[in-house]
Amino acid sequence: MxxxxxxxxxxxIGKxxxxxxVGEGRAQDGSPTVDxxxxxxxxxxxxxxxxxxxVRNSGDIQAQ
Known part of the structure; x- marks a missing residue:
């Protein structure tokens, strides 16, 4: 799933x-999340x- x-x-969502x-994460209870x-x-x-x-705040990402 x-x-x-x-x-x-x-x-x-990536568009x-x-x-x-977009990536895989884990909630505090260990259940999977889409971050x-x-x-x-x-x-x-x-x-x-x-x-x-x-939803996570990435801050100001700049290419190097």
């Missing part, structure tokens, strides 16, 4: 303006394929 959620999230990365790092506030679903989505 997590792999499917990550694949779906990468397919469309949302302000999203810089989405953003440079600006974005509106995202609370779950993808039944897996919680957590």
């Amino acid at each position: 997590l792999r499917e959620a990550l694949d779906e999230a990468n397919n469309w 949302v303006p302000g999203v810089v990365m 989405v790092w953003v440079t600006q506030p974005v509106s995202l679903p609370q779950k993808v394929k039944g897996v919680e989505v957590r």
Whole structure:
């Protein structure tokens, strides 16, 4: 289920303006999450394929 959620999230959430990365995470209770790092506030679903989505502030990322 997590792999499917990550694949779906990468397919469309990764294309949302302000999203810089989508990856796997873990909630405090150990359950899997889809973590989405953003440079600006974005509106995202609370779950993808039944897996919680957590929005993370990436700060100001700059290429080197």
